[in-house]
Amino acid sequence: MPWQDRYLARQAPLDGSGVCRTPPRVRVPDTAPGASALVSVTVEAQDVPGSCKVFWKMVDAGGTLYFPNRSGIFFDVQVTR
Numbered sequence: 001m002p003w004q005d006r007y008l009a010r011q012a013p014l015d016g017s018g019v020c021r022t023p024p025r026v027r028v029p030d031t032a033p034g035a036s037a038l039v040s041v042t043v044e045a046q047d048v049p050g051s052c053k054v055f056w057k058m059v060d061a062g063g064t065l066y067f068p069n070r071s072g073i074f075f076d077v078q079v080t081r
Contacts (some may be wrong), residue, residue: 003031008056020052
């Protein structure tokens, strides 16, 4: 079954120390079974040295969570000077 109208939705924590700023959700391109999808997002990291993480899980256009028992994906940004 193809992925259509799917998004990566930001998971908690949404703000505070050590959290990057991103949109609340990012569209996943329609993707055929077995195919890869390239997803990009604008990230604003803190302006002081340290790290920040953002966690994402897949949802549909209405916000229904897919794979709720899975850990999702994340990225970790390191800010250095």
